Amino acid sequence: MDTANGQDEFTISAECSLNSMFGFATSLRASTQGKGEFSLEFLKYAQTAPQLQRELIAEVEKKKK
Numbered sequence: 001m002d003t004a005n006g007q008d009e010f011t012i013s014a015e016c017s018l019n020s021m022f023g024f025a026t027s028l029r030a031s032t033q034g035k036g037e038f039s040l041e042f043l044k045y046a047q048t049a050p051q052l053q054r055e056l057i058a059e060v061e062k063k064k065k
Helices: 024-031 050-064
Strands: 002-005 010-013
């Protein structure tokens, strides 16, 4: 993670999973009175955490029934 402070802005650069970004825009706008904005850029495919793997597999298995 990397941060930078400007006169009227604060920039954070970080790597995170796409799944963790769902709902982020809403949270950011709520926290910044609608003034915050962000952008995403694809970096790489990566293996997900074992616990999330189990949850996703269980969800798919449940839908099959």
